[in-house]
Amino acid sequence: MSExxxxxxxxxxxxxxxxxxxxxxxxxxxxxxxxxIGGAEAADAAVEAVKKYGAEKVYVVDDxxxxxxxxxxxxxxxxxxxxxxxxxxxxxxxxxxxxxxxxRLAIKIGSGLITDATDVQPGDDGPVTTQSVFAGNYxxxxxxxxxxxxxxxxxxxxxxxxxxxxxxxxxxxxxxxDAARKAKIVASQPRQASGRPExxxxxxxxxxxxxxxxxxxxxxxxxxxxxxxVGASRAVVDSGWKPHSFQIGQTGKxxxxxxxxxxxxxGAIQHRAGMQTSKTIVAVNKDEEAPIFELVDxxxxxxxxxxxxxxxxxxxxxxx
Amino acid sequence: MNIxxxxxxxxxxxxxxxxESDNTVDREGVPGLMSELDEYAVEQSLQLKEKRATGxxxxxxxxxxxxxxxxxxxxxxxxxxxxxxxxxxxxxDDAIAGSDAVATAKVLAGAVRKLGEVDLxxxxxxxxxxxxxxxxxxxxxxxxxxxxxxxxxxxxxxxEFRIKRDGESATEVIGATAPLVLxxxxxxxxxxxxxxxxxxxxxxxxxxxxxxxxxxxxxxxxGAEAAWTxxxxxxxxxxxxxGEVVAxxxxxxxxxxxxxxxxxxxx
Ligand SMILES: Cc1cc2nc3c(=O)[nH]c(=O)nc-3n(C[C@H](O)[C@H](O)[C@H](O)COP(=O)(O)OP(=O)(O)OC[C@H]3O[C@@H](n4cnc5c(N)ncnc54)[C@H](O)[C@@H]3O)c2cc1C
Numbered sequence: 316m317s318e319x320x321x322x323x324x325x326x327x328x329x330x331x332x333x334x335x336x337x338x339x340x341x342x343x344x345x346x347x348x349x350x351x352i353g354g355a356e357a358a359d360a361a362v363e364a365v366k367k368y369g370a371e372k373v374y375v376v377d378d379x380x381x382x383x384x385x386x387x388x389x390x391x392x393x394x395x396x397x398x399x400x401x402x403x404x405x406x407x408x409x410x411x412x413x414x415x416x417x418x419r420l421a422i423k424i425g426s427g428l429i430t431d432a433t434d435v436q437p438g439d440d441g442p443v444t445t446q447s448v449f450a451g452n453y454x455x456x457x458x459x460x461x462x463x464x465x466x467x468x469x470x471x472x473x474x475x476x477x478x479x480x481x482x483x484x485x486x487x488x489x490x491x492x493d494a495a496r497k498a499k500i501v502a503s504q505p506r507q508a509s510g511r512p513e514x515x516x517x518x519x520x521x522x523x524x525x526x527x528x529x530x531x532x533x534x535x536x537x538x539x540x541x542x543x544x545v546g547a548s549r550a551v552v553d554s555g556w557k558p559h560s561f562q563i564g565q566t567g568k569x570x571x572x573x574x575x576x577x578x579x580x581x582g583a584i585q586h587r588a589g590m591q592t593s594k595t596i597v598a599v600n601k602d603e604e605a606p607i608f609e610l611v612d613x614x615x616x617x618x619x620x621x622x623x624x625x626x627x628x629x630x631x632x633x634x635x
Numbered sequence: 636m637n638i639x640x641x642x643x644x645x646x647x648x649x650x651x652x653x654x655e656s657d658n659t660v661d662r663e664g665v666p667g668l669m670s671e672l673d674e675y676a677v678e679q680s681l682q683l684k685e686k687r688a689t690g691x692x693x694x695x696x697x698x699x700x701x702x703x704x705x706x707x708x709x710x711x712x713x714x715x716x717x718x719x720x721x722x723x724x725x726x727x728d729d730a731i732a733g734s735d736a737v738a739t740a741k742v743l744a745g746a747v748r749k750l751g752e753v754d755l756x757x758x759x760x761x762x763x764x765x766x767x768x769x770x771x772x773x774x775x776x777x778x779x780x781x782x783x784x785x786x787x788x789x790x791x792x793x794x795e796f797r798i799k800r801d802g803e804s805a806t807e808v809i810g811a812t813a814p815l816v817l818x819x820x821x822x823x824x825x826x827x828x829x830x831x832x833x834x835x836x837x838x839x840x841x842x843x844x845x846x847x848x849x850x851x852x853x854x855x856x857x858g859a860e861a862a863w864t865x866x867x868x869x870x871x872x873x874x875x876x877x878g879e880v881v882a883x884x885x886x887x888x889x890x891x892x893x894x895x896x897x898x899x900x901x902x
Contacts, residue, residue: 326804385783385809386772410803411768411785418769421737422776427863428736430767443867449764453654454870461863497781498815501797502808519901541901552822559787559801559822566672566760566821574901595899596875597892603880610875613895617883625889630902633893 317403318372319345320396322389322416323365324408328357330364332516335475337406337468338368340435344442345403347480348372350396352389354379358484366482368475374487386412387495390419395489397424397463404442406435409467417467426462433472433571433592442466450565450584451591470515471571506560512544514561519574520593522546522563524586526579526600526619529556533623534578540630546570548580564589578619582607599623636687636696636813639747640680640720640757641774642673644704644711645764658866659733659859660764669711672759674718674826679789679819680757681719681827697721699750703731703742709842716837717829723842724750730847733859740773742857745850747778754794754813760785760820768818775816783809787822 319341324331334349341347349370351361358375365373374396381388393405393416405420407413409431421428434445441464446455459465514520521543523534531545538545546568547561563570565588575593580586582598582605590596591610598607603616615622646665654660677700684696700715702708703726712723726746734742747753756778761768768784775782786809788799794813799806801822829837847854855861881891896902 385781387775387781390776412803414767414769415772415782415784418736418772419776421769421863422740422773425863428769429864430769447872449653452872454872455658456867456869457864458867459863460865494779494781498783498809498811500807501810503802503805504807505805541896549821565763574896574899591875592872595901597895599888599892603882608880609877611880612875612878613892614878614880615883615888615892616880617888621886622883622888622892625886626892629889629893630896633897633902 317345318348318400320393320400320402320405321347321349321370322393322405322407322413323349323351323361324410324413325351325353325357325361328353328360330361332475333408333468333470334365335368336470336473337408338365338370339473339476340468341404341406342369342476342478343437344435346371348374348400348402350374350376350393352376352378352381352392362482362484366480367477369478369480370482371480372483372485374485376487376489381491381496383500384496385498385500386415387419387498388491389416390423391491391495392487392489393420394423396487402463404464404466407465407467409469414467417465421465424462426465427459428465428467429457429459430467432466432468435466435468435472447592450588469569469571509545511538512542514544514546514563514568515570517544517570518572519543519576520546520563520570520572520590521576521578522548522580523551523578523619524548524580525550525554527551527556529554530620531556533619533627536627537576537623540627540634548586577607578623580607581605582610636694636754637750637752638680638683638696638698638755638757639701639750639753640673640676640698640715641743641770642677642700642702642711642715643670643762644668644702644708645670645762653871654869658869667707667710669714670759670763672761672763672821675819675821675823676757676759677715677718677720678826679823682824683755683789683791699724701743701746702726703739703746705732712842713837714829716840716842717833718827719833720840722840725842725844726846726850727844728847728854730854730858733862734857735862735864736767736769737773737863738857738861740770740777742847742850742852743770743774744777745852746845747774749845749850756780756816758816758818760818771816771818778816780814780816781811782816783811784818786817786819789817789819789823
């Protein structure tokens with residue numbers, strides 16, 4: 316069976332959940348090989364982590380030479396690994412960086428690229444992907460017809476399955492061109508950890524819009540009672556009430572949780588683009604004509620400042 | 636300094652967008668416009684031009700709007716010219732129809748090369764139709780240039796650029812030297828509306844129309860036939876049926892909401 320390369324997504328050595336999802340998908344397509352590009356000191360822990368989710372091989376690439384540059388060096392690493400391993404496919408997370416690494420890789424190795432896959436299944440002539448397009452109004456199935464399929468996969472595309480892999484470590488030393496080292500990170504300020512789940516990975520998202528008037532206490536209270544992530548509309552971000560990292564929609568994050576609760580959000584097309592594929596949608600809005608109600612499984616016409624705190628209290632009471 | 640700003644003519648996102656029976660995007664049945672996200676790219680290009688013109692030495696900056704697409708795509712160019720771009724280039728060729736992101740990037744790269752000395756290629760953060768956000772990276776790869784994408788603040792001095800970028804887990808400042816490929820987000824600053832003067836002036840601005848042979852791109856490398864990916868099927872999502880909506884009276888809304896969440900096992 317051919318190898319399937321999986322680019323490990325990690326922050327300071329901690330492997331993130333989408334990596335396990337990619338490994339689970341890789342196992343459907345062939346033999347999962349994880350590609351860890353990071354600090355030597357973090358490699359051992361990362362190897363242990365990906366082994367648990369079926370990585371038969373782990374390519375460990377020391378990033379001390381390429382740290383601090385944007386995506387170009389990582390694309391070179393993957394291109395060289397593809398050359399060496401002739402994999403059946405390359406899977407990367409469909410994040411901002413992941414998609415761009417994939418884009419550069421596609422050109423380098425002359426292979427087709429599919430982004431934003433919400434499912435990947437083996438097919439007669441290579442993997443078949445599923446994406447949702449046009450603000451979630453269409454579902455599209457596609458395949459790569461040239462070269463080694465490169466697929467950028469969205470979070471929650473698969474339920475991670477624990478299964479022991481051999482995890483054989485292979486150190487890989489890439490040749491990085493000078494051209495790849497031209498966009499340099501000169502300063503970086505890590506985002507504050509909120510203690511809540513990551514927006515794109517969360518099972519439940521509670522979001523607030525202009526209707527909050529900038530007071531997010533009711534939104535955050537409800538979110539915490541449900542163990543949910545907190546999101547926002549662009550109106551909230553434009554007003555400076557929350558940073559852009561909270562924004563859901565066309566120009567923010569696209570989420571697809573089990574449950575999405577929108578409060579004080581009207582439901583503009585650009586917002587829908589970021590949440591329309593959620594399994595269950597709930598809205599609280601004081602305007603019964605708000606377009607968001609066209610999408611909901613359940614809605615309350617009312618003031619979020621009274622409805623949400625009362626609901627939160629009731630939920631906390633039930634939880635005991 | 637020469638700036639090329641890439642703009643895409645797209646089906647209006649607020650209209651009912653669909654696929655044709657051959658699984659390509661219906662670009663005729665739906666009114667088109669310049670992708671809203673490209674307005675921010677045009678705006679940043681114009682701001683750069685204005686800043687440099689008034690800076691010491693009064694550097695001259697030419698902003699060229701570039702589009703790839705069928706006849707109608709010229710409309711998108713017009714918008715960029717009305718906003719203030721100096722000239723336009725429209726690459727149109729029957730062979731281009733059905734091109735995927737890779738082919739589009741190849742055509743754009745061919746046109747940028749033909750334009751000669753280019754210091755900056757500016758793109759929007761994504762198109763409002765395909766929304767893959769990969770063309771800037773592919774373009775950079777093809778032109779062998781550094782890329783800085785998703786910029787929200789762009790500062791520059793001579794050839795040195797500093798770009799603020801909201802990355803996945805951090806806010807970063809990226810440094811790069813022109814020539815480079817840049818993409819900017821909708822956080823980079825409101826795009827201007829064309830003024831009456833701008834609209835009149837645009838009528839006299841030069842627009843060149845190039846075919847694939849003009850830019851040395853092989854017709855066999857683009858179009859649906861040459862695509863490196865294929866759509867197998869498209870299916871309209873069943874419209875969400877509107878569920879129960881209750882009016883809140885004296886706390887009844889919260890109770891009903893909690894009952895609903897409990898019935899779905901979220902609590
Ligand atoms: C290029 C472009 C990209 C965009 N990208 C995005 C994006 O990524 N994400 C996004 O969200 N938007 C995006 N937008 C903006 C979008 O068009 C809307 O303007 C935005 O989503 C509106 O946010 P909102 O629903 O919070 O505010 P509004 O539309 O003002 O709605 C506020 C709602 O709150 C309700 N309300 C007020 N008070 C209360 C109360 N006390 N209790 C309950 N309800 C109350 C009102 O009835 C109303 O329905 C984009 C726009 C453009 C042009």
